[in-house]
Amino acid sequence: MKNHFALLALLCLASPAFADEVKVAVAANFTAPMQKIAADFEKDTGHKAVVSTGATGAFYAQIRNGAPYEVFLSADDETPARLEAEGAAVKGSRFTYAIGKLVLWSAKPGFVDDKGEVLKKGEFNKLSLANPKTAPYGAAGIEVLRKLGVLDGVQAKIVQGENISQAFQFVSTGNAELGFVALSQVWQDGALKSGSAWIVPAGDYTQIRQDAVLLNNGVGKPAADALLKYLKTDKARAVIKSYGYAF
Template identity: 50%
Template sequence: MSVARLYTIVLLLLVAPLCNAETLRVAVASNFKTTLEALVEDFAATSKHRVIVASGSTGKHYAQILNGAPFDLFFAADVRRPRLLEQQKRSVPGSRFTYAIGKLVLWSSEAGYVDDQGLVLETGAFRHLAMANPRLAPYGLAAKQVLQQRGLYDKLQSRLVRGENIAQTFQFVATGNAQLGFVALSQLQGSSMAQQGSLWTIPESLYDPIEQQAVLLNDTPAARALVAYIKSDSAERIIRRFGYATPSQERE
């Protein structure tokens, strides 16, 4: 075999995997953005596929998908929108699955501001309380349910500042524009701000479970590969590290 022919064969072997690589466009709820980025980094270690992540509120992503946004996968912060996409035949049949169960906390960037029972809500010792928009963000709906359980939702209307999503809500509290707010535990996991501030881990009996589901919108080998990875034990370990429960834990 000539050197030139051998060089050609080697070049084809090197290029072939790249030719099979795909670009995935993934819509993800704001609370899961950092976690998904960590998952994508781990996924990339054994995959040639490129993943582009777009984060925002679950409600807005749902509307974008209905209007033709070219996403391949949708990681929502609830069950309702993925189920609706399934019912409307806008997703791949049988692809909907639960990838994480979120946890809600009441947080302040100021140490000692939030007590471990959330009694600060009753005392009203704050000007602004941040929460995500309950119409768009499941974490906002959970926050509304907590306030309703405490009989405070109507009473605190004038003090509520609503973020479009949980990421914006977190920024309201982190910057001090709101003295405290309802955020996702995952946003504080491993954060130095969490260690310096104060929080109340809200009992899950005060709000409906924040079951977060994903659904496949475009049936490609790359999309299937990412879904298979997200369901793996290694991915579940990463998800738990970021402050979520996982389906396998719930079954135990």
């Protein structure tokens, strides 16, 4: 009921007189759900979300160097907290919009078993993951390899993407037989879209809490406030959940 009233309040601002746009920096793993949410957001409120996607670490550097983003949807909770502490984001505006899940995926059906034993067998040439220095999902992949005791053995086979989207592209195009990607990239409406996968147990890596935060450029911007509220509505959360995220 609370979310229902929140959505009604947003709808009241949907007239052209209140229409605004918000510049949003979005972690690459959240690209697909954000595209859907942005379309719904514009339809329901009249506001437009201008979305840029990329690696969380890269966005941090851009924001600190004056990039004009007004809202940041990070792939972790540490970066938004850091921006708050450094005075680049509004204190108290931060919240977790999704909890991400890591998956080992191959575009080839049957290539990845449901326990990840393929990593121990090592019968592959390339393993893709996002740069662990800038992308939380890449860091999570390294954690899993280390926990399984195979990091040293596969180190020479690792190919790094600048972000999780590029890591996914390496696998989807066949440049790597398998890779660690976000579940949201290969999962929709409760099912794997293609290929084969091992959904990594949550206890095998540090929980990926993805936080949103209002940046200083968004202060006083109706669309920025509206988007942050919209992410908490039942409608937006249903989209987020359909891509395999938790809360």
